[in-house]
Amino acid sequence: MAVVVVTDSSASLPADLVAELGIVVVPLHVLSGDRTIREGIDPIDLDYGSDDVSTSAASPGELRAVYERALERSAGAGVVAVHLSQQLSATWEAGRQAIAELGTARIRLVDSLGAGLATGLPVLAAARRAVAGDGLDAVHGAAVAAASRSRTFFLVNRTEQLRRGGRLSTAASFFGSELVTKPLLQIVEGRLELREKVRTKSKAYSRLVAAAVDAVGDEPAAVGVQHLGAADAAATVTAQLRERLPDLNELVQAEFGPALAVHLGLGAVGIVVLPGGCGG
Structure with missing residues (x-):
């Protein structure tokens, strides 16, 4: 089986590319009053200028569950998780904690050093190598190289x-x-x-x-x-x-x-x- 590439919803990739390349997308959270809304899953109608609206990273538990399923889907080939910059969100750190809890070297974590399509383009670079049948090291390397060049x-x-x-x-x-x-x-x-x-x-x-x-x-x-x-x-x-x-x-x-x-x-x-x- 092929390496599976995971990212978060900030990557902003069009749905057709996500489906074509088998990318797994973890939702980030938008907080509005007492509501927690999962980006890309729950309907959202917000006033983006309101002081009442904020955001929250994916939790270590959420990421652990996603990484486990992705590793199982890869049949041991491995997982490369590419998330938005750790300077801008706690998602990368949550991913690090999740991988530490799982205790496996078959999941590699990449800081995209960006957000939005600055995360999405390195995800594409990695996913295309995975679809081509490249191994974990090559898929991980493609994501890291793309993140450093963008x-x-x-x-x-x-x-x-x-x-x-x-x-x-x-x-x-x-x-x-x-x-x-x-x-x-x-x-x-x-x-x-x-x-x-x-x-x-x-x-x-x-x-x-x-x-x-x-x-x-x-x-x-x-x-x-x-x-x-x-x-x-x-x-x-x-x-x-x-x-x-x-x-x-x-x-x-x-x-x-x-x-x-x-x-x-x-x-x-x-x-x-x-x-x-x-x-x-």
């Missing part, structure tokens, strides 16, 4: 939710300035940081695309574009990327799921680039 850039309208959730490491630099600037963020070694402040919306989208193009260089690349309630802006960004990246070999498009949307807010647009591609 670069992520976000444009958000406001950083209030990110500050409130403790996800933004340069929050102090925003105070008193958000009303006249658009924050362009990037993920560096798993941490969300300010890249620059841009004065106008049109210039902000141009700078977002430029950052992605610069990160790719002259290599072929896989690209992911995500948004929350900003379909027109995402379409414009995608068209510019197609024009400026002639060696773009794969494009994955998705909306941000609720667990990320709670922190990014409406109007967010993100680009993930993976130089070299992810085996598509």
Whole structure:
């Protein structure tokens, strides 16, 4: 049997790719009042700007159960679990605890060093190696290599939710300035940081695309574009990327799921680039 690849729902992968590659997705939790909502499973209708909405990682117990089933499905070939950055969520640490409890070397844990499609593209790289029949070391190595090569850039309208959730490491630099600037963020070694402040919306989208193009260089690349309630802006960004990246070999498009949307807010647009591609 083949190695099984597991991820969490923040990876934002389209359902057809998940089904085609046999990827196992563990739901993260969105908390609203006294409700605990499983992302991708339970219906969600939320005000993403509300102080009453927050998120929660998958628990060690949840992950242990999923890893056990995945290992059984692999018939001993092994499991590679790729989760969002441990700097941004407790999910990776919960996975580490779950694997320690299981006491097996046949489950490998990978920090994607990102979130959203920055997790999803390394998952694709690993899952395609698994489907091709590669062993545990090769599948794990593909995920680690893809995570280390990917670069992520976000444009958000406001950083209030990110500050409130403790996800933004340069929050102090925003105070008193958000009303006249658009924050362009990037993920560096798993941490969300300010890249620059841009004065106008049109210039902000141009700078977002430029950052992605610069990160790719002259290599072929896989690209992911995500948004929350900003379909027109995402379409414009995608068209510019197609024009400026002639060696773009794969494009994955998705909306941000609720667990990320709670922190990014409406109007967010993100680009993930993976130089070299992810085996598509």
